[in-house]
Amino acid sequence: MEKNLKRMATMHRMQVTGLELFYKQGYYNTSIDDILKHLSLSKGAFYYHFQSKEDFFISIVQNLIVQKVYSMLIEPIEGKEDPFNVISNCFENALETAEHNEMDYGFVLSNFISEFNRRNPEIMRYLKDILKVWEVNLISILQKGKSDGYVDRHVDSEGVAVYLISSYIGIRTLMVDGNCKTLRYKYMQQLRQYFKLLKQKEIA
Amino acid sequence: MEKNLKRMATMHRMQVTGLELFYKQGYYNTSIDDILKHLSLSKGAFYYHFQSKEDFFISIVQNLIVQKVYSMLIEPIEGKEDPFNVISNCFENALETAEHNEMDYGFVLSNFISEFNRRNPEIMRYLKDILKVWEVNLISILQKGKSDGYVDRHVDSEGVAVYLISSYIGIRTLMVDGNCKTLRYKYMQQLRQYFKLLKQKEIA
DNA sequence: TTTTTTACCGACCAAGTGGTCGGTTCTAAT
DNA sequence: ATTAGAACCGACCACTTGGTCGGTAAAAAA
Numbered sequence: 001m002e003k004n005l006k007r008m009a010t011m012h013r014m015q016v017t018g019l020e021l022f023y024k025q026g027y028y029n030t031s032i033d034d035i036l037k038h039l040s041l042s043k044g045a046f047y048y049h050f051q052s053k054e055d056f057f058i059s060i061v062q063n064l065i066v067q068k069v070y071s072m073l074i075e076p077i078e079g080k081e082d083p084f085n086v087i088s089n090c091f092e093n094a095l096e097t098a099e100h101n102e103m104d105y106g107f108v109l110s111n112f113i114s115e116f117n118r119r120n121p122e123i124m125r126y127l128k129d130i131l132k133v134w135e136v137n138l139i140s141i142l143q144k145g146k147s148d149g150y151v152d153r154h155v156d157s158e159g160v161a162v163y164l165i166s167s168y169i170g171i172r173t174l175m176v177d178g179n180c181k182t183l184r185y186k187y188m189q190q191l192r193q194y195f196k197l198l199k200q201k202e203i204a
Numbered sequence: 205m206e207k208n209l210k211r212m213a214t215m216h217r218m219q220v221t222g223l224e225l226f227y228k229q230g231y232y233n234t235s236i237d238d239i240l241k242h243l244s245l246s247k248g249a250f251y252y253h254f255q256s257k258e259d260f261f262i263s264i265v266q267n268l269i270v271q272k273v274y275s276m277l278i279e280p281i282e283g284k285e286d287p288f289n290v291i292s293n294c295f296e297n298a299l300e301t302a303e304h305n306e307m308d309y310g311f312v313l314s315n316f317i318s319e320f321n322r323r324n325p326e327i328m329r330y331l332k333d334i335l336k337v338w339e340v341n342l343i344s345i346l347q348k349g350k351s352d353g354y355v356d357r358h359v360d361s362e363g364v365a366v367y368l369i370s371s372y373i374g375i376r377t378l379m380v381d382g383n384c385k386t387l388r389y390k391y392m393q394q395l396r397q398y399f400k401l402l403k404q405k406e407i408a
Numbered sequence: 409t410t411t412t413t414t415a416c417c418g419a420c421c422a423a424g425t426g427g428t429c430g431g432t433t434c435t436a437a438t
Numbered sequence: 439a440t441t442a443g444a445a446c447c448g449a450c451c452a453c454t455t456g457g458t459c460g461g462t463a464a465a466a467a468a
Contacts, residue, residue, distance in 0.1 A: 006415075025323060028233040031455060042417045043457080049415090053456065105322055110377050114318040117380045118309055119229060128381055156394075162387060163394035166374030173314050173373050174366070176321045177332055183366060190360075190367035197401050210435095210445075235425065246447045247427080253445090257426065 011049050013039060015060045024105055027057060027115055054123070061112075061126045069109055069130050072097070074137050083145035084195040087138070091168060092188055098172065099180040107172035135161050152200045160198065167191070215253050217243060219264045227312055231261060231319055258327070265316075265330045273313055273334050276301070278341050287349035288399040291342070295372060296392055302376065303384040311376035339365050356404045364402065371395070 017038050021030045032046055032053055050056040072094050080086040098104045105111065109130060116123045138161040145151035171187045221242050225234045236250055236257055254260040276298050284290040302308045309315065313334060320327045342365040349355035375391045 010415080026230075026232060026319060028230060029323065032457090033455080043419095044417050044459090044461095045415070047457070047459095106318060110374075111318050113377060113380070114310060114315050115230060119233065124381075131378075156390065159390035159394050162375070162378070162390045163371065166378060166391060167367065167371040169374035169377050170314075170370030170372065171366070171374075173317060173377075174335075174370060176317070177328075186360070186363035186366045187370060190363050193401060194398050197397060214445080236427090237425080247449095248429085248431095248447050249445070251427070251429095 007049070010041075010045070011059075012063075014041070014046065014049065014056070015064055018056060019060045019064050022057065022060070023108055023111065024103070027112070032056075054120070058123060058126060061123070061130075065108060065112075065127075066130055069134065074134055077141055078137065079144075080141070081148070082150045083141045084150065084192075084199065086141070087164065088188070088192060088195065091164075091191065092184070094168075095171065095175070095180075095184045095187070098175060099184055104176065104180075106176045107169060110169045110172065131165070135165060138164060149200055152198055155198045163194075211253070214245075214249070215263075216267075218245070218250065218253065218260070219268055222260060223264045223268050223312075226261065226264070227315065228307070228309055231316070236260075258324070262327060262330060265327070265334075269312060269316075269331075270334055273338065278338055281345055282341065283348075284345070285352070286354045287345045288354065288396075288403065290345070291368065292392070292396060292399065295368075295395065296388070298372075299375065299379070299384075299388045299391070302379060303388055308380065308384075310380045311373055314373045314376065335369070339369060342368060353404055356402055359402045367398075 014035070018035050021035055021038070024030075025034075032043070036042060036046060046056075050059065073090060076090040076093070077083075077086045098107075109127060113124070113127050113131075116127065118124075139157045142151055142155065142157035142160055146153055146155070146157075151157075167187070171183060175183050218239070222239050225239055225242070228234075229238075236247070240246060240250060250260075254263065277294060280294040280297070281287075281290045302311075313331060317328070317331050317335075320331065322328075343361045346355055346359065346361035346364055350357055350359070350361075355361075371391070375387060379387050
């Protein structure tokens with residue numbers, strides 16, 4: 001168990017570098033040799049730790065991508081008070097992070113979804129699962145918002161969740177181009193407008 | 205000029221099949237041989253008509269993708285009356301088409317934007333140009349809507365355009381998974397809600 | 409100290425990759 | 439009928455790909 005640490009450390013190093021390059025260049029456009037060169041490791045090391053390129057990528061999804069999405073988009077909204085405030089702030093923060101990141105190549109999750117769609121159903125399952133968790137969390141925070149008097153009772157939580165996820169994926173795709181600041185500003189303004197619509201009305 | 209027709213016909217055949225496969229499998233994951241096999245043509249034919257794989261793809265963008273986006277998303281909204289109605293119907297129609305298409309692999313434009321982002325700046329330019337035309341058209345129809353009394357004067361047309369494009373790209377990305385009908389329904393409902401917010405208010 | 413196991417090396421492989429090039433066939437003008 | 443050029447063929451090239459495998463250095467177990 002103790003020297004298992006070395007194994008874990010190497011595997012983790014590989015996964016981190018792998019994600020970096022897959023994210024930057026795409027899965028199909030990144031070779032194992034390419035990753036290994038960055039790590040000064042050999043083919044032997046790679047296939048000692050992982051069964052295949054696909055297996056390797058799946059381990060990256062489960063260990064790194066899940067966690068990334070969770071900490072950036074899910075954890076910040078869990079069980080908080082006013083859903084609209086919480087979601088706005090969470091989105092704004094995520095977009096700002098992307099904006100200030102020199103090495104932003106888009107939303108990691110939707111990038112890979114585009115790349116693997118119908119080309120690798122197994123990997124797609126893992127990616128879709130992450131989206132699902134996000135969606136479920138959004139829905140539940142909206143529902144809770146109804147009980148707490150923040151969200152209008154007539155609001156379709158599931159519809160709003162879909163709409164939020166869509167717009168987020170879209171704006172992240174657009175932001176890859178530059179002009180991030182303007183895009184973020186415009187997007188956030190419209191998002192808050194949209195939220196006004198869903199706020200619980202005062203009893204007239 | 206006369207027998208130029210043959211040249212054009214073959215090139216067009218190649219482009220159509222090329223787009224089909226690039227769209228289905230991704231650019232980097234589709235080989236020229238693969239395309240040629242579908243056409244029963246040889247390498248010689250390919251490099252007689254096109255300088256390189258990249259040159260080939262750019263010609264596809266300019267000849268087919270531009271036209272696709274234009275006829276599906278731009279032409280239907282040009283110079284019509286109530287912008288919200290026109291845009292709603294246009295989006296609904298586009299989503300329905302995607303939904304009923306057995307071979308839907310997402311929004312052609314955003315798929316390639318994800319794939320080429322930062323990996324091929326030249327191709328990115330062409331793709332971004334198409335997006336820009338779409339955006340400009342949305343903005344101008346919204347502005348016209350203000351003069352015509354459909355759109356509230358305080359609405360930020362540019363912001364709305366960005367928000368619309370974002371949400372469309374996003375919902376198309378989500379729809380690749382199946383559940384298209386539900387997704388489309390939820391999305392359209394929220395979109396119409398959002399539009400209500402932007403409608404010109406009656407003078408109180 | 410010897411033995412076993414872990415972690416890693418790197419030459420090698422078959423199957424592709426984008427791209428070249430000398431040649432052939434078909435067509436249309438002469 | 440001859441000929442020039444357009445359209446196409448397919449063997450070939452250098453290179454890269456994911457993956458295999460016999461080996462080895464070092465650490466842990468005996």
